[in-house]
Amino acid sequence: MTELLALENVWAGYGDAVILEDISLSLGEADSMALLGRNGMGKTTLLSTLMGATRFKSGRMRYRGQDLAVVPAHGRARLGLGWVPQERDIFPSLTVEENLTVVAQPGNWDLKRVYDLFPRLRERRSNMGNQLSGGEQQMLAMARALMLNPKVLLLDEPLEGLAPLIVQDLLRIIGQMVGSGEMAVILVEQHAHQILPLTRQALVLERGRVVFSGASDTLRDDLTQLDKWLGVGAH
Ligand SMILES: Nc1ncnc2c1ncn2[C@@H]1O[C@H](COP(=O)(O)OP(=O)(O)O)[C@@H](O)[C@H]1O
Ligand SMILES: [Mg+2]
Structure with missing residues (x-):
């Protein structure tokens, strides 16, 4: 390896x-x-x-x-290096989709692929970060890290x-x-x-x-x- x-x-x-x-x-x-x-x-x-x-x-x-x-x-x-901190510090006053696109870097992982992995986030794409449940916030934090193509x-x-x-x-x-x-x-x-x-x-x-x-x-x-x-x- x-x-x-x-x-x-x-x-x-x-x-x-x-x-x-x-x-x-x-x-x-x-x-x-x-x-x-x-x-x-x-x-x-x-x-x-x-x-x-x-x-x-x-x-x-x-x-x-x-x-x-x-x-x-x-x-x-x-x-x-993609880091999903314990505090899941997503941007509360941006939508789910803005949270994802604001950090995006080119690579294999794009919005479509990330939404395919987290269908729940696709459903919630227009919701603000602070309207999400704990589980959805964790998904968003992970999805956002993937958008960095780490x-x-x-x-x-x-x-x-x-x-x-x-x-x-x-x-x-x-x-x-x-x-x-x-x-x-x-x-x-x-x-x-x-x-x-x-x-x-x-x-x-x-x-x-x-x-x-x-x-x-x-x-x-x-x-x-x-x-x-x-x-x-x-x-
Ligand atoms: N910002 C900090 N300043 C000083 N000490 C810290 C800080 N963050 C954590 N520590 C101390 O470092 C040790 C390890 O903490 P941490 O790495 O958060 O443990 P874990 O993630 O395994 O629960 C603990 O004794 C904690 O009190
Ligand atoms: Mg810890």
Whole structure:
């Protein structure tokens, strides 16, 4: 698998505080990774570090062969890093369609394809962002990231707080994104059992450190460790 993104011994945090300690990972083109860990373990901080929104202390971040750490935050989306933050910060006073077209960049993903993947958004195309349900907002945030035609899509707890039926729908859609082979996906979740079947590799963080890095299948079968790192209900 051709390398897309690699972190080597990365330390990062906020101001003087160090949150991430010695993180290494490697993601191939069209690869998929479950990023797991309990609340407060550093999952969002890791995605933020990729996007340039934390203080990078040391280590190496390589993206398509170039040094990512020196690329300013505002340049990273253009390079192909698509980020769907935990807060789903869609534009509340733009319509669904405006939310999508305002960020569009040329590539395979256009309005038609995005609407085909999210028929609900096509129905709601003229509604304002702030008129959407939580599930629709999450769909819009994901759809908007696709319109950027990213090489790697970073999804931060996309299922959080959503009703079970919508969760099933989103899992199916995420499975299609991963299966499309057109982009790599890093998927943050607290509930491992929902996403391990969708991803090739898994990374578990505990207090800012990697405690597991390997195949999702291996982690899925290791109920003892799943319990220890993620707690009951993780599987
Ligand atoms: N903006 C921030 N400034 C300082 N500390 C932060 C900030 N955001 C998160 N943290 C701290 O970083 C640690 C990891 O948080 P986070 O990455 O959000 O965890 P997770 O996403 O796994 O729940 C926590 O101790 C949290 O309090
Ligand atoms: Mg988080």
